C-alpha cells in the first residue's frame with residue numbers, strides 16, 4: 001500500500017500505518033468526546049470528555065493492533081512467513097507471505113484476529129466489575145468493549161477479505177478436501193455478503209439518514225471486488241493447470257542491455273520493437289529490472305548519449321520465475337509491470353501485464369463451463 005509510514009516493530013513483526021489511519025483515530029476521538037461520553041455522563045467539563053476520548057482513541061487503535069498481532073503471531077507459530085502489519089482507515093491488514101498449506105492452518109490464522117477482539121471485549125466487561133459504574137472511565141470502557149465485540153463479530157462475516165471469508169474457506173476446504181471447489185464456493189459467499197452490505201448501507205444512508213451506512217457500502221464494495229478477483233484467479237488456475245510458464249510466456253523478447261546508452265538502445269531496438277516495456281539484462285543475461293518507453297522519453301535528448309540503461313530509475317527489481325515452473329505461479333500478485341522468465345538464471349522470456357490479461361482470458365476460455373459448479 002502506498003503512503004504508509006513505519007511505526008516500528010512488535011515481536012519482530014514490522015508495523016506500518018497508512019495516513020488514512022489518522023482519519024479513523026480522529027473519528028473515534030470525536031465520536032467519544034462529542035457524543036458517547038457526554039451522553040453517558042452529562043454535566044462534566046468539556047476538557048474531561050476530550051481527555052478521556054483521546055485515551056480511549058489510543059486504546060481503540062491498540063486493540064486493532066492486537067487483533068492484527070494475533071493473526072501475525074499465530075501465522076508465524078504455524079510456520080508461515082509474516083511480512084508486516086499495516087493499520088489503515090478501514091482497520092488493519094496482516095501480510096502473510098505464504099498461502100496456508102492446509103485448511104487447519106488457514107482456519108486458525110483467520111480466526112485468531114476476531115477471537116482476540118472478542119477476548120478484549122470480554123476482558124473489558126470484566127474490568128467494568130471493579131470500576132465504579134457511572135464514571136467517565138466506565139463509560140469509555142463499556143463503549144470500547146462493545147466495539148471490540150462488534151469488530152470481532154463483523155470480521156467473522158463470511159466474505160474475504162474479512163477474516164470470516166478465510167474461516168469459511170478453511171472450513172469448506174476441510175469439508176470438500178478440494179481447494180479450488182472451496183475457492184469458488186467462498187468467492188460466491190463473499191459476493192453475496194458484499195452485495196448485502198452495499199444494499200444495507202445504501203438503504204441505511206438514503207432512508208434512515210445514517211452516515212455510517214456509507215462505510216458499510218465501502219466495505220461491501222471491497223468484498224465484492226475481492227470475491228470477483230478470487231473467482232477469476234480460481235477459474236484461470238483451473239485452465240492453466242498442467243501448463244508450464246514456457247508455454248504461455250512471450251519468448252525471446254527484445255532486451256535492454258544494462259551497459260548500453262539510452263541513445264544506442266533507442267536507435268537499435270526501441271524504435272522498431274513491438275514492445276513498450278523491456279527487461280533489462282546484465283552481462284550474464286540475467287534480468288535485473290525493466291524499462292518502459294515512458295522511462296526512455298523522460299531522458300532529455302542531449303543526455304541520451306551518456307545515460308546508461310542501468311542508470312534509469314527502473315521501478316522495482318522484476319519478479320523472476322522459472323520457465324519450467326507451473327503457469328499458475330503467474331497468477332500470484334506480481335510486484336511490478338513485468339515478470340521475467342529465466343532458465344538457469346538467464347532471461348528467456350517475459351510476461352507483461354497485457355500478457356497476463358491474455359493468459360487469464362485464454363485460461364478461462366480453456367477451463368470451460370465444467371469448472372462452474
Ligand SMILES: [Zn+2]
Pocket residue numbers: 067068071113114155163
Ligand atoms: Zn482480522
